[in-house]
Amino acid sequence: MPYSPIGQSIQVLDTPALLIDLDKMENNIQxxxxxxxDSGLHWRPHAKGHKTPAIAHKQLCAGAIGITCAKLGEAEVLADAGISDILVANQVVGRxxxxxxxNLRRRADVMVAVDDPxxxxAISDAATDVGVNVRVLVEVDVGMKRCGVPPGAPTLALAQEADAAPGVVFAGIMGYEGHAMSLDDAAKEAACKKAVGELSKTRNLIEDAGLCVGIVSAGGTGTLAFTPDFPGITEIQAGGGIFMDTYYRDGLHVRGLEHALSVLTTVISRAAPDRAVADAGRKTTSSHPSLPEVKDRTDxxxxxxxxxxxxxxxxxSDIEIGDKIQFISGxxxxxxxxxxxxxxxxxDRVEVVWDILARGKKQ
Incomplete structure (x- = not known):
């Protein structure tokens, strides 16, 4: 039987190793x-950060109505793990x-974002060919200037086209106020209010034209303090906060969540009294947009x-070669x-080991 670290101290793990403090992650999920x-909204958390179906199931058990992902390949992994209600918050392009x-629609109720006829x-032709209906959300540019059609009449026109297309079910609209994430609180609140206001007005316009807008999806961890407070949306996509990191804390000013994700690393060199080297570089942990920081040490x-x-x-510092320390994720x-x-x-004992099953699913 292969060696298992279950029940062992984290100190026995070879390094570098990615750790999740389950108590902290579960508290963040709750x-x-x-x-x-409490805001009267559904939660459809993003899985692009954790890429792990076992964690997605924890989010569903906490009340999430479905899962959001960035790539079709991630959606396929989630579906294979028994998750049905999946939003690919991206455009799916290419035959x-x-x-x-x-074909994924045969085993999961997947929906995707669209912003062009x-x-x-393309979805209509393929869906009618295999005999399925695929839900779509029209993506609205609420200020980020990335994907999305302008709010108002352009969104209505695309919604009407989706509603008329065989094999396509117009399910609603979505927008991402990513341009507000790094603003200070006052400016962020104002930007969120404006973004949600654009979605709300657009929803009203579409419904006045006789279409049902069942879903209005928005939000990220960086705006979770404000976006749910404004009327007009039905669900929030924020997901990364379950791990928390130094970027969310310092760059996006997120508060009230605990640092759950860390990298266990070993000191491999101490060539001088004032410096040392550990075995976790950029191939192990991110340095952009924020460096990791050492957990529970100021030295x-x-x-x-x-x-x-x-x-x-x-x-x-009394740190020595061979000592193991943890980096809070950047x-x-x-x-x-x-x-x-x-x-x-x-x-500080290993309870479970999860394969990151959606790792590498870039397509």
Missing amino acids: KMAARCR EKVARLV VHIR VVVTGLAAEHALLSLTN YSDMTVFLHDQIYGTRD
């Missing part, structure tokens, strides 16, 4: 679910991908990452996908 529930989409026609600071090495600055979205497994821990 807090985010409660934030949506091969659309064929996968409509080209998307609708050791991460000053930079090379490909395989973390550069550490020491102040009156940005979880750019850290998890670097690993094959997550070690779920409780009280």
